[in-house]
Amino acid sequence: MNLLARLAVKTSAAALVLTLVPACGILGNLNHYQVSDDAALGAEAYPELLASETVVQSGADHRMVNRLTQRLVAAARELDPAVANQFDWEVRLVEQDEVVNAWCLPGGKMAVFTGILPIAGDETGLAVVMSHEIAHATLRHGTERLTRQDLLTQLIEAGAEAYADDAETKQQTEALASDAAHLLVSLPFGRDAEIEADTRGLMYMAHAGYDPRAAVGFWERMSSASGPAPFELFSTHPSDERRIERIREALPAAIEAYEQSLGSR
Numbered sequence: 001m002n003l004l005a006r007l008a009v010k011t012s013a014a015a016l017v018l019t020l021v022p023a024c025g026i027l028g029n030l031n032h033y034q035v036s037d038d039a040a041l042g043a044e045a046y047p048e049l050l051a052s053e054t055v056v057q058s059g060a061d062h063r064m065v066n067r068l069t070q071r072l073v074a075a076a077r078e079l080d081p082a083v084a085n086q087f088d089w090e091v092r093l094v095e096q097d098e099v100v101n102a103w104c105l106p107g108g109k110m111a112v113f114t115g116i117l118p119i120a121g122d123e124t125g126l127a128v129v130m131s132h133e134i135a136h137a138t139l140r141h142g143t144e145r146l147t148r149q150d151l152l153t154q155l156i157e158a159g160a161e162a163y164a165d166d167a168e169t170k171q172q173t174e175a176l177a178s179d180a181a182h183l184l185v186s187l188p189f190g191r192d193a194e195i196e197a198d199t200r201g202l203m204y205m206a207h208a209g210y211d212p213r214a215a216v217g218f219w220e221r222m223s224s225a226s227g228p229a230p231f232e233l234f235s236t237h238p239s240d241e242r243r244i245e246r247i248r249e250a251l252p253a254a255i256e257a258y259e260q261s262l263g264s265r
């Protein structure tokens with residue numbers, strides 16, 4: 001059974017528990033997946049998620065997204081080589097003007113939706129979003145979240161593994177694989193993970209030569225733009241005020257890194 005199908009089995013059992021247990025702080029940063037699992041999960045889910053999307057293939061925005069991603073990934077590779085060098089990073093700009101979102105799958109496969117470009121404003125504004133997403137991948141929040149789900153599932157369904165190997169279940173789980181791919185990008189991360197991605201993301205953008213001070217303005221614009229949609233950038237996020245406060249705390253170190261990166265250019 002492939003990784004997505006296994007994920008589907010675990011996810012269907014864990015879905016109910018997840019609605020009851022939104023965060024499980026005692027587990028900390030526990031992750032029982034290998035870094036290579038992150039890469040495999042992302043590589044399987046990526047085509048599934050993009051299959052029905054219109055991908056922008058040319059133009060100024062397309063060039064900006066590619067250039068920006070290249071610079072940020074280079075920074076992530078330098079700062080977090082043990083994980084970032086194991087990923088085959090990719091990005092697609094998706095034509096959906098009403099979708100104010102971006103995501104990065106485990107393993108570094110990313111999507112940026114055209115709807116976020118007006119809020120990003122410019123390349124530096126978009127660097128805030130993309131560095132945050134890249135940090136979710138290098139910090140391995142996706143498989144950390146799956147680990148938590150898996151453990152919860154095992155708590156309520158000790159027999160799930162054996163049950164998952166019969167033919168009928170195999171068929172069902174294959175049908176669920178597409179849902180599982182979508183869950184990879186629709187289930188929320190915890191608030192701690194969001195703060196962690198913000199802080200690490202600031203260092204990536206600073207290192208790549210983008211002014212990290214842009215993060216404050218970006219999240220202010222996001223907070224006035226946010227609607228009811230459960231997108232990655234809006235979901236279970238720390239309250240906007242708290243988030244911006246934490247970003248301000250992390251800024252001095254990031255500004256120093258930014259100035260160093262300017263000096264070395």
Ligand SMILES: [Zn+2]
Binds near residue numbers: 132
């Ligand atoms: Zn996030």
